[in-house]
Amino acid sequence: MGNKLFAAICYGENGKKILTVKCEPEFGIYLRENYSDITLGYYMNKVHWNSFDLNGNVPEMIIKDMIEQSINWY
Template sequence: MGDKIFAAVCCDETGVPYCITLKLEPNEGAFLREQYNDIYPGHYMNKIHWNSINPDGEVPDDLLKDLLDKSYGLVLAGFSKKKQAEILAE
């Protein structure tokens, strides 16, 4: 997706993921952090727009998949219409 990321996976020294960081609308991110202990301000990222999730925690897989889609959409929307069309055609 060009030079922008929509998800970052942090792994421990053995390669096991310990957090997935995703971009979310600030209000949604704040709401989810109140609902789930395993969602917290973005690890190494802007704490307003980015949220980290413990992949082995209490966050349901369906919600995590939905948040991945939302993060992708938010980052994609930051590109020009021309670049969006190029990315979606890949």
């Protein structure tokens, strides 16, 4: 992983904790179309980064897939 950024925890509106991870663009589109709690990357490039509320309704399996893809991006 070196010095590469693969995830960031941000604070959104009303102090909401948001995790932002890097994904393949097509996977990101699929996620946003199928999970309302996944949005374009908060404070990041909207092509490769996607965000979700850590207290939202994203299934754990999807979160793990997103993080794994982000770590293995490089």
